[in-house]
Amino acid sequence: MSLGLNAINICKSYNGRSVLKDCSVSLDSGGIYTLMGANGSGKSTFLRICALLEQPDKGEINYLSDPPFCPPLSEVESRGESTGRVTSENTILRNDMGLKRRMTLVLPGVGIFNTTVLKNVAYGLKIRGINSPAAEEKADKALEFVGLLHKKNHAALTLSSGEAQRLGIARAIVIGPEVLFLDEPTASVDQENTEIIEDIILNLRKDKMTTVIIATHDISQAERLAGAALVMRNGKITGKAF
Amino acid sequence: MIEGITKAFSLIAGLDLELLSIIFLSLRVSGLALVIAACAGLALGAIVSFSRFPARGLVITLMNTFMGLPPVVAGLFLYLILSRSGPLGFMGLLYSPSAMVIAQSILAFPIVASLSHSAIVNVDPIIKQASQTLGATPFQTSLNVMREARYGIMSGVIAAFGRAVSEVGAILVVGGNLAGYTRVMTTTIALETDKGNFELAIALGIILIMLSLIINGFLHAVQRKGMVKTTV
Numbered sequence: 001m002s003l004g005l006n007a008i009n010i011c012k013s014y015n016g017r018s019v020l021k022d023c024s025v026s027l028d029s030g031g032i033y034t035l036m037g038a039n040g041s042g043k044s045t046f047l048r049i050c051a052l053l054e055q056p057d058k059g060e061i062n063y064l065s066d067p068p069f070c071p072p073l074s075e076v077e078s079r080g081e082s083t084g085r086v087t088s089e090n091t092i093l094r095n096d097m098g099l100k101r102r103m104t105l106v107l108p109g110v111g112i113f114n115t116t117v118l119k120n121v122a123y124g125l126k127i128r129g130i131n132s133p134a135a136e137e138k139a140d141k142a143l144e145f146v147g148l149l150h151k152k153n154h155a156a157l158t159l160s161s162g163e164a165q166r167l168g169i170a171r172a173i174v175i176g177p178e179v180l181f182l183d184e185p186t187a188s189v190d191q192e193n194t195e196i197i198e199d200i201i202l203n204l205r206k207d208k209m210t211t212v213i214i215a216t217h218d219i220s221q222a223e224r225l226a227g228a229a230l231v232m233r234n235g236k237i238t239g240k241a242f
Numbered sequence: 243m244i245e246g247i248t249k250a251f252s253l254i255a256g257l258d259l260e261l262l263s264i265i266f267l268s269l270r271v272s273g274l275a276l277v278i279a280a281c282a283g284l285a286l287g288a289i290v291s292f293s294r295f296p297a298r299g300l301v302i303t304l305m306n307t308f309m310g311l312p313p314v315v316a317g318l319f320l321y322l323i324l325s326r327s328g329p330l331g332f333m334g335l336l337y338s339p340s341a342m343v344i345a346q347s348i349l350a351f352p353i354v355a356s357l358s359h360s361a362i363v364n365v366d367p368i369i370k371q372a373s374q375t376l377g378a379t380p381f382q383t384s385l386n387v388m389r390e391a392r393y394g395i396m397s398g399v400i401a402a403f404g405r406a407v408s409e410v411g412a413i414l415v416v417g418g419n420l421a422g423y424t425r426v427m428t429t430t431i432a433l434e435t436d437k438g439n440f441e442l443a444i445a446l447g448i449i450l451i452m453l454s455l456i457i458n459g460f461l462h463a464v465q466r467k468g469m470v471k472t473t474v
């Protein structure tokens with residue numbers, strides 16, 4: 001299962017300077033999108049807001065379950081509350097820790113923890129209460145997926161930038177996110193690692209289990225990866241280029 | 243002088259019983275004080291790092307100021323509190339090893355608190371963000387940031403032990419330097435030097451110096467380990 005998202009009139013400013021101005025976009029569940037735009041246009045800001053890490057000043061991020069999620073009526077009534085508004089075709093999910101844990105964002109600098117490669121990947125599982133043997137098994141699979149299994153016991157801070165990005169992706173996919181945000185995953189990465197990372201993303205696309213949004217400055221990469229390219233300009237997402 | 247040193251070495255080599263019991267008491271008092279100071283100091287360091295409350299700035303200033311609290315002054319205040327007419331006089335702790343543990347905890351606590359605080363706030367903010375992206379709750383995020391600061395925190399704990407074990411003023415005042423009961427390495431050195439009995443003083447001095455060499459060795463090892471920073 002994956003999630004679709006509707007961003008509605010998102011506004012965000014820092015120190016009185018407006019970055020996002022009534023930015024709206026709707027992304028289908030299971031789709032792969034790239035997000036392009038000049039430096040400082042607000043791509044990272046938009047991704048952080050979509051990933052529910054930062055609050056917009058105005059506007060809403062609505063996540064839609066797909067297929068529609070309908071709690072049994074009796075359950076809703078007995079709790080005296082609804083888990084979300086029911087729209088004509090989809091349910092808008094409540095913004096809480098549970099929803100937050102269904103998505104993840106790989107930061108441009110990754111933010112590697114000063115421990116082994118394996119423990120970095122297992123972190124997201126540990127905080128979800130998954131025990132060590134099960135976590136290690138899953139982490140191994142994720143590391144294999146990004147081609148880093150042979151380095152699982154290395155100190156993570158000794159990885160090269162390309163390997164660090166791959167570790168960031170492994171650390172993200174291990175939790176089985178339904179939405180994956182990648183903020184310039186190949187910005188300081190050589191040709192070979194870029195190809196590896198693109199292959200990883202294309203592999204994710206196969207099973208359509210994850211909605212993927214990739215911020216990038218590389219237009220050819222955008223063409224290689226995505227069905228639709230979004231462009232951030234003047235605080236708005238102006239369109240789907242192809 | 244030469245004779246004193248020779249005798250001191252023979253005391254050490256012969257595992258003199260009095261010497262051993264003094265060393266053991268020193269380590270027990272300072273070790274216990276360290277456990278208390280480390281728990282309390284780490285808790286306070288974490289609180290001022292992660293939460294915002296009105297008197298936070300004041301607490302940080304006090305923490306930093308009390309790092310340099312003169313031990314004898316700490317001893318004086320504790321004496322006033324523990325003496326028979328003091329508020330805690332009924333507990334009868336004055337001139338006991340417990341009083342010395344309390345005194346050393348008070349001296350070590352601000353060091354742990356202050357150094358943990360600076361280790362925690364110096365963790366790259368991206369660690370906090372990355373933890374959040376992976377679904378960590380605020381509490382889990384804080385724990386992860388503290389884990390990232392672990393080498394800095396350990397340095398603080400080691401430095402605090404160094405201060406506790408080498409301090410003389412506070413434990414002299416509240417411990418009373420009673421032979422076989424509250425006499426530890428530093429107070430013995432002070433007393434025996436006063437009496438002109440140098441060999442025991444020198445023997446203990448050598449051991450204290452060796453101890454601080456070991457502590458410093460640990461400190462360096464920890465700091466070197468914390469410095470494995472590369473690419474990214």
Ligand SMILES: Nc1ncnc2c1ncn2[C@@H]1O[C@H](COP(=O)(O)OP(=O)(O)OP(=O)(O)O)[C@@H](O)[C@H]1O
Nearest residue numbers: 014015019037038039040041042043044045046184
């Ligand atoms: N936390 C913040 N505090 C203050 N200003 C911020 C903050 N985050 C972003 N900004 C500002 O918002 C604007 C948009 O930044 P953002 O990082 O979203 O752009 P970007 O499109 O990702 O750029 P790049 O292509 O360089 O990564 C910039 O002018 C930046 O200085």
Ligand SMILES: [Mg+2]
Nearest residue numbers: 043044108183
């Ligand atoms: Mg950016």
